[in-house]
Amino acid sequence: MRAFLGRILLAAAVAVCALLAPPPPAHAADSVSWSVEPVTAAGDATGHPWVELTLDPGARREQYLRVTNRGAEAVVFSLSAADGYFTDTGRFTMLPAGQRSADAGTWITLPASVSVDPGASVVVPFTVDVPANATPGDHLAGVAAGIFSEQDTVGVESRIGFRVLTRVTGDVVPAVSTTATADYHPPWNPFLPGRLEVHLATRNTGNTRLSAENEVAVTGPLGLAARTSRSDPLPELAPGDERQATVTVDDVWPLFAMTAVVATTAADAGGNSEGVTAATRVTVPAMPWSQLLVGGCAVALVVLAVWDRRRRRRRWASLVEKAREQGRRDAVSGVWSVAVAVLLAAGVMGISPPPVHASEPVGVTVDISPQPEPMPPSMSPGGGAALAQTGTSLPASLAVGGTVIVAAGTMFWTISRRRDARRASSSRAESAS
The missing domain is CATH 2.60.40.10 (Immunoglobulins)
Structure with a gap:
């Protein structure tokens, strides 16, 4: 038991010592500052940020770069060349150190490293050898000077350089x-x-x-x-x-x-x-979905308005036609009523009273008195005895005929009013429906 506790305490002590121990020293590139630029053989600046060459297949050209150490300590910079490319944003860069080049990066030859004192510059020559079978056109590469540092056991290479663009002569075709x-x-x-x-x-x-x-x-x-x-x-x-x-x-x-x-x-x-x-x-x-929707609604409203207007016109035309038909029917009924009344009156007035026959012979005595002098003409009728009445008098006939005409007209007027009332009720029911 005591041995077990002792092993536990020993393991805990080792862990604490490991946590408290300082990390291994790291030489970061943050403390080093340098620059790389193309120059002439005499070390003068070319005035261009990179090198552009036009060479024939199989040609060779020597170029120069200058490495400047802007730090406070001497630094050994590694020199490298690799194929170059443009990122999607148009930034030029080189292949990583662990990736093998296959084009213009293999055409460049330069020293593996250069040592530069603090505040000093060193001119380094490099050569570009174009293969004899190189294809015409532009080939991208870059040269750089860098340092290698370890940060938390991870190696980091920092490089600074410039592009080397070589155009091989021949059938150069932009497309x-x-x-x-x-x-x-x-x-x-x-x-x-x-x-x-x-x-x-x-x-x-x-x-x-x-x-x-x-x-x-x-x-x-x-x-x-x-x-x-x-x-x-x-x-x-x-x-x-x-x-x-x-x-x-x-x-x-x-x-x-x-x-x-x-x-x-x-x-x-x-x-x-x-x-x-x-x-x-x-x-x-x-x-145009939204425009079609608005246009469709507008067309629907117009069609509905036209349809409703035509429906109203047809309805009014139907009512007018019904009224005209009713007027024609009423006129025919009135004509028939008058015709019937006239026929009844004519029939009543055309009836003659039956002849009156005496049951016994009647004797008629006429006395004519001669006048000694003729009577002068006069406008007034002459006197005489009242004549005998042998039939119905004219006023009585007229009274009977008038009574018949009035009764017939009243009857036909009443029938026509009832028929008109029924038709009016039927028309209102149709309009409401």
């Missing part, structure tokens, strides 16, 4: 190509235009370094609603490099289908050849 896709973003507000985003992929298909830019022209059907936008200049492209870019064209009205024409202009970054151009186009649907 560029661009592919494009597009997306239309319509607005929710039907009274505002949308935007068109064109996604570009520009590739250097030639054998020279290029600087390029793109211009996008957007048009609708029949060239309507034309808009133009230009992209920012692309970072420098080495042969075979590709750059992605997005160009946004604002204030684009949706006209069902929009065509974006991309014109790429590329220039030789070395300035030794003419520029080149490339063009491509892409068509993207641009449906």
Whole structure:
């Protein structure tokens, strides 16, 4: 038991000592400052931040670099050369030390290291040997001076250098190509235009370094609603490099289908050849959904208004036609009522009273008294005895005929009023439905 406790205490003591022990010393590059630049054989600055060479296949050129130690201690700098390339942002860099070069980085020969005193500079020569079978065009490489330091048992190499660009003579052909896709973003507000985003992929298909830019022209059907936008200049492209870019064209009205024409202009970054151009186009649907919705609602309202107006017209026309038909029927009924009344009156007045026959013979004695002198003419009727009444008197006939006419007219008027009331009720029921 005591032995077990002793082993535990010993292990704890070792752990504490390990935690309290100071870390191994680290020689960081932060305390060293230096610079590397191209110079002439005499050590004079060339005035250029890098070296650009134009050589024939199989040619050799000697160049010089200067390493300056700006620190307070003498430093041994390692010298290296490697293939170079441009990042997506256009920054030039070299392959890492652990990655093998396959192109212009293998053409450069220089010392492995150089020792530089504090505050001093050393000029170091290096040579560029172009293989006889080197392909024409631009080849990228770089030279650098660096130091190696250990930080927390991890080795870190810090390098500072410049690019060495070699153009091999021959069939130097700058070329560029661009592919494009597009997306239309319509607005929710039907009274505002949308935007068109064109996604570009520009590739250097030639054998020279290029600087390029793109211009996008957007048009609708029949060239309507034309808009133009230009992209920012692309970072420098080495042969075979590709750059992605997005160009946004604002204030684009949706006209069902929009065509974006991309014109790429590329220039030789070395300035030794003419520029080149490339063009491509892409068509993207641009449906005016919000405008169609508003237009559809407006058309629906217009159609509804026209339909309702026509319905009202048909309804009024039907009511007018019914009223006219009713008037014609009432007129016919009135004519028939008058005709019936006239016929009844004529029949009553045309009836003659039956003849009156005496049951016994009647004797009639007429006395004629002669006048000695003729009577003078007179406007008044002569006197005489009242004549015998042999039939019905005229006033009685007229009274009977008038009574019949009034009764018939009243009857037909009552029937017509009831019929009109029934038709009016039926018309109101139809209008309500």
